[in-house]
Amino acid sequence: MATTVITGRDISLSFTGGTDIEAQATSAILTKVLERQTYQTLDGEAYKTTNVSATFALEMLADWGKTSSVCEALWTACDTSPDTDITITLVSATGASFSFPIKPSYPTVGGAGMDAQTVSYEFLVTGGAVTETFS
Amino acid sequence: MPASTILSAIRTPLATALSGVAANVYAFVPESPVSPCVVLVPDSPYLELETISKSTIHAKINFTISVAVAYNSNPASLDNIEQLIMSVLAVIPSGYVVSSVERPTVTQVGASTLLIADVRVSTYYTQTT
Numbered sequence: 646m647a648t649t650v651i652t653g654r655d656i657s658l659s660f661t662g663g664t665d666i667e668a669q670a671t672s673a674i675l676t677k678v679l680e681r682q683t684y685q686t687l688d689g690e691a692y693k694t695t696n697v698s699a700t701f702a703l704e705m706l707a708d709w710g711k712t713s714s715v716c717e718a719l720w721t722a723c724d725t726s727p728d729t730d731i732t733i734t735l736v737s738a739t740g741a742s743f744s745f746p747i748k749p750s751y752p753t754v755g756g757a758g759m760d761a762q763t764v765s766y767e768f769l770v771t772g773g774a775v776t777e778t779f780s
Numbered sequence: 781m782p783a784s785t786i787l788s789a790i791r792t793p794l795a796t797a798l799s800g801v802a803a804n805v806y807a808f809v810p811e812s813p814v815s816p817c818v819v820l821v822p823d824s825p826y827l828e829l830e831t832i833s834k835s836t837i838h839a840k841i842n843f844t845i846s847v848a849v850a851y852n853s854n855p856a857s858l859d860n861i862e863q864l865i866m867s868v869l870a871v872i873p874s875g876y877v878v879s880s881v882e883r884p885t886v887t888q889v890g891a892s893t894l895l896i897a898d899v900r901v902s903t904y905y906t907q908t909t
Contacts, residue, residue, distance in 0.1 A: 656832040667833040668906055706831075706904070761877055 651738040661732045664715045671763070672704040675735055675743055677775050699770035701733065701747055707762035709754075716764060722749040730771050740780035746771040784908050790841055793873055794901070795820055798845070801867040812890050816864055819846040823900060837907035845899040851886050857895045858884065868899060876903045 658666050658673050677699040684691045708714045722731065730746035737743065747768035756762035795807045803816040813819060823842035831838040847868055849860040861884050872878055884897040 653832045654829060654834040657835055658832060667836065668831065668838050670832050671830050673832055759878055759880075 655738040657736040659734045660715070660718075664713045664718050666705070666715050669705040669708050669715055670703060671706060672702070673735060674702045675745065675770070675775065676700050676702070677770070677773060697773040699745065699773040699775055701745065701766075701768040701770055703766040703768065705764050707752070707756070707764050709762075716752045719749050719752055723751045742778040743775055744778075745775040786841065786905055790903060790905050791820065794843070794876065797871045797873045798868065800871050801864065803847075803864055813848060813892070813894070815892065815894055816849045816860065818864070818868060819848070821846060839905050840902055841905050842900070842902045845901055846896055847899060848894040848896040851893045851895040861895050861897055865897060865899065872901065876901050
């Protein structure tokens, strides 16, 4: 079978609320991890997974002032309903879709010199609950 | 959102803004530029695909704005090009990022000797249909 190569441009991303995140996002990475305890027994190592957690790292070009601004929507969400989940759907490539709730985080504001203003987020995925759909 | 091309969404607004400076403005590479002049040309790489997703084309576009004045007397020419660079920087529209201004160099163009400096400018383009 031929080698498959997928890139960041194969990703599609959507937020609840209808903001145009794809026009701004330069990187979107979902990380789900098992928190596994290791026990030293007389028979050797034993393992027990005690928790599953996930984070969603998003880097984007700041879009303050834009109609349907992602930065403004997240800022408002943090002000008004910081504990309400925002549902994100990330399609890594055709046939691999991941849907998950995140808690909002305030975007950073500002930038350096003549560089484009950027924002980096590290969202907590609520309960590590990622629903994947593989074709 | 109305349909847009790089010409209508990016180059024309930039050229229109540049038309406010006291120089001849070319949106292409002229055969015989008349100094002082400002020439808008693509930089390399021209298009950079920095954002995720390919459902819509979002591209960073790089341009070089070549600023040229007659090279007759070194101190006066340098002063002239510095003033012209400042006037170009002053009219760059919002949404366009100036990354650097390269050092002036003496260049022979046709029968003219010009002092030229390149202003690196970039912006982002979203294709709409």
